Amino acid sequence: MTKDPVDLPFDADEMLEGLRLWVETESPTFDAAAVNRMMDVAQHDLAALGARVERIPGRMGLGDSVRATMPHPRAGEGGILVLGHLDTVHPVGTLEKLPFRREGNLCYGPGIMDMKGGNYVYLEAMRRILAAGIETPLPVTFLFTPDEEIGTPMARRLIEMEAARHQYILVPEPARPDGGAVIGRYAIARFNLQTRGRPSHAGWALSEGRSAIAEMARNVAVIEGMTNEDCTFSVGVINAGKWVNCVSSVCDAEVLTMAKTQELLDEGVAEMMALNSTEGDVIMEVRRGVTRPVWEPDQPGTMAMLQVARAIAGDIGFELPAGSAGGGSDGNFTGFMGLPTLDSIGVRGKGLHTLNEHIEIDSLVERARLAAGLYCRLGA
Template identity: 30%
Template sequence: MNPIPSAIFETQISQMQVMIEELVSIESPSTDKQSIDQLGDKMIEIISPLNPEITIDYQQIAGNNIVASWPDEQGNTTGGIVVLCHMDTVHPIGAINDNPIRINKGKMHGPGIIDMKSSLVQVVFALQILQKHNRWPNTPITLLLTSDEEIGSNSSRPLIKHFGKTANLVLCMEPALSQGELKTSRKGVMRFTITTKGKSAHAGAAHEEGINAIEEMAHQIICLQNLTNYETGTTINIGEIKGGSRPNVIPEECQIAVDVRIRNIVEANKITNIIDNLKSNVPGSKILITGGIERDPMPKTPEISAAFKQASQIAKNLGIMLKEGSTGGGSDANIIANYKVPILDGLGPLGDGAHTSKEHLLLNSVSNRTALLSGIISEWKI
C-alpha cells in the first residue's frame, strides 16, 4: 500500500503553523525545569486525544521526561517503532524577544523552531492522520519526549537506552541536513574540563614567587589544538576559559572547557589517552583533568544502511528523492548506536540557524517531511 500523500498533509499546514507557534511560545531552555514541564504538560494535552498510554518520568532537577506508547493488537509495548524527540532548547528565557515568531518569505522564525519544536508538531500530525485514515500499523509505537538533549541527556539517557535497544526501528526527529538529507552517521562527542593550578603572588613585588596557572594553560591549549585532524575527522574546540583575578596578581588557577568530536571509538580512546596524560610545562604547576565521552559515535552500520534503503523507497513512492549525509553534531540517536538497531535520524523539517538568533523553519518542507514520517511509520517492513 502506498503512503498517505503529501497533499493530505498540505491541507493541515495552517493548523500545524498554529501549533508550532504555540510550542515555540513556551520557551524551554534545558536548565529551566518549570518551563520544560510546562511544555511537557502542553504536549500531554495535545497527544492525549490519540489515546496513548502516558507515563511521566519525574525528575528533581531536570525537566520531566514523557513516554507515550501505543501497544500493538496483541498488547505488546516493547520493540516496534521508537520516536525520539526532545522538548528542551539552547535558548534562554527571553530569546523570543530577539527572534520573535514571524513568517517572512516562506520562513517561520523563532527560538527552537527547527531544533525541535516543529518536529514535535510533525509527529503529532503524522499520528493524527494515520489514525484518521485507518493506517495505523500493527506494531508498538513509543514516543519519547525528553527534557535535556541539549545538555547531554543525563536524565533521559536510561529511558532512551531502555526503549531504543529493543526497537525494530528508531526515528530521531532532529532537523534534516540542508538539502533534506537524513543523517546516517554522526560523530561522537567528548567533553573535558581541564584545570591548571599555580601559586598566586604580587605581580610586581614578588613576581619570582608566583606560578602562573594561565601560562601553564597556554601550553596545554596549544597542545590540545594541535590534536585537530581533519583527515581523521577529529576536531578540538576550547570553548570556554576562565582564570585570574587582576592584572597585578599572578593567577593561581585557570580552567578550560574542551569539546572533542570523533568518528569512531578507536580515535576516542586515542584522544582520551593523550588528554589524560597531559604533563605540566611550568615548574611547580599542576593539571587536573575530568571528563570523557558523552555521546558515542554513530557510524553508518549495516542496520542503518538497510533502514535508509527502505526509507528511500517509501520516499520515492511520495515523489521524494531522499539523500543521506553525515554530521559532526551529536543527538540522542548516538546513545543507542552501539545496540546495532536500525536508526533514521534527521527526519525533521528543513531550516537553518539552529542555536542562534536567526533560527528558522522552511515552511514548504513541513508537509513533505510529515508525509515521509507518516509513510515510514505506516509502511515499515520489519
C-alpha cells in the same frame, strides 16, 4: 477519506500555529523548570491524541522525560520509537532577540530547527493518521528527553532501555544541509578541565601570583591545535575570576572532541588525558565527561529502513540522500546498540544553535508525509 498516509491533508499553516507554542515555551537544558514547562506542553498534546502518557522524573537537577504510547490494538508492545529531545541551547529570554516569526518560506525561533520542529511534525503525522482511522502495522511510542544538548548524561539509560524494546528507531533531528538523513554518526567526547595556580594581589604583588587563567589560555591554543579533518577539538566554555585585582587561582573549561572512528576517538582521549599535570606552579586536571559512541554506518537494519524511507520520499516527490555525520545525537546510542535507526529525518533549515535559527516552511508538509509513510510502511 484517503487511506494513503502520504496523501493525508497536512497543512503547513496549522502546523506552524501548533508549533509556535512549542517554540515560545523556551527550554534551555540547565533550567529544569523551563524544560518541564515544555514537557507540560508536549504531554498535553500527546494526551489529546488519546496516548497513554507517563512523566518520568528527572535527576541530576535536570528536567523530566515524557513517554507516550499511541492508541493501537497492541499498544505497549515494541514497535516504532520516535526519539527526540525538547531541551535547547538558548537561554530563557532569547525570544526577545529571536522571536517566532515568519518571513516568506522561512520561520524563525529558538529551538525551532533543533529539534522542536521535527518533534512536532512527527506528532502531527500521528494525529492525522489517528484522525483518518488508519491502523499502523506496529504500535508507536514517543520518548521526549531533557538533556541531549549536554550529551544526555541523565537520560541515556532510559533511552537505551526503552529503545531495546522496539524494532525501529526514528530520530527527527533536523535534516542534513542537503536534505538527507543520517545513517551513522561520529563519536563525541566531552572533557572538564581545571587549572589551579596561586592567588595574589594583581596590583600590589603581581609577581607572587601564578595565573590559572594564563595557563588555561596557553592550553586552549594547544588543544585546538590538535584538530585535524578526522578528529576535532573545541574549547567551548571557560569560567574564571571574580576580581580584576586578583591573580586567578582557579580556571575551569569544557572541551568537545569529535572523531570519525572509535580508534581516532581513543587517540583523541589519550591526547587530552596526557595534558594532566601535577608539577609546576600551575597544575592542570583533565577529567573525561560524557561520551557518545561511534554509530557505524551501513548496518543492515538501518539500510533496510532507509530503502523504505527513500521509496516514500519518491512517492512524495523528493530525494533522500544519506550518510554519516558529526554533531552527535541520541541516535548515537541506538545505532551503537545495533538497532535499526534513521536519524535527521526532521525539518530542513539552517542556523541551529544561533540567533538565526530557522526552518523552511515547505519542509513541514514534506516531512509530515514522510513520517506518516514510515509509520504505515515499517513492519508492513
